[in-house]
Amino acid sequence: MSTARITSVADAVLRPVRAGNAFEEAVEALLRTLRLGVVSAGDRLPPERELATRLGVSRATVREAIAALTDSGHLESRRGRYGGTFVVSPAAPSTELAPETAAALENVLTFREVVEVGAAEAAAKARHADPANLLAHQQACACAADYRPADSRFHLAIAEATGSELLINAVAEARVRVNELLDAIPLLPKNIEHSERQHRRLVDAIAAHDPERARAAMHEHLEGTAALLRGFLG
Template sequence: MVSANAALFRPVRAGNAFEETVERLLQAIRLGVVGAGDRLPSERELAERLGVSRVTLREAIRALADAGYVESRRGRYGGTFVNEKLPEPAERAIGQVDPAGLEDALCLRHVLETGAAEAAAARTLSPADRQHLTGTLAEASAASLADYRRKDSRLHLAIAEVTASASLTSTVADARTRVNQLLDRIPLLEPNLEHSNAQHEAIVDAILAGDPVAARQAMAEHIEGTASLLRAFLS
């Protein structure tokens, strides 16, 4: 299994080190890779993994603290922790979304995530892989409205992780971040969440059964439902 943690905390490009460091840390938080109340890796480890200076990393962490995403604690058990309550997404705006950009994001997600589900089902999964899928599925199913999007994202990342492809996991994370920016602009609808949870279960069941065709079809159906809602609210 390829860890999404490793895929997200990869070296940034030198030209925009501060901005990309903030982006990577926010991705890890918003996609649920580092959960509410969890501690980020140490400054030394993060700086090494991201390929940035400790100064740049501290500036990025300070910016996220000022924005309400993390807090720093001193002492033996100190470090940087994700806040239990995260800032609300920016105010929703209906419309004013570039149609071409919307379709581009939806097309990319469809190709990547249906392929990831198929590839995951085609692998011989280890007990750890199987536990990872069932655990993230259970967390998504039990998530509150406030935490649903992060737990949902974490499940979709888990599917990419068990493909054992670092490149795919990293790309799915980037694509999911784009989609989440669009989802933040529309309301969470409880009937849709119930339907999504049932579809999640079908996807995971197909992967665990080693049925690539069923896994791809179940993921395609799930993704198209989300795409329909986005088109309805944002087109």
């Protein structure tokens, strides 16, 4: 694909991302360019400097996103005079879900957003919530060799802090649904590192009994996961 074509089409695809989840949304944007054929198999991506400008992020963030997609098999780096970052040819291994499951992605993300953001707010309002328990779950999550089950336990601990059995059941259902989707995409170390910072902000907001901050922290956290799911599976 010519540079001119990349430039004209990329304007509609590579748009500035939000600062809160810059890495995750940069990954989503790059995957979208591959899925839409803006850069085809065997073609070279635009330079890091151009991608950083288009996405409104630092070159370091672009470099981290490219490294993650290189590890996942979507991209490869070549050295030398004609080097750069290229889309893998033949096509990278597919992580696509069955069509009927992929069509339900937004349904699951909407359900999770409503339930878990509400749970974070309710936990911050609950005077009987135990911040030490939440912190213990957060620290266990940060150290876990098997990250996703520990992540689920942390989110369920937030629901338990609300004292509402119905809300606990709703969060558990949301986690079952979203974990089925997460199992279809790779674990990205940079995303885990970022998620743990967000987890700590959640614990701090709930411990401070600040429902607005807890809502905002959970919303930002879920949007990062949603960006990756949309990028890999959308």
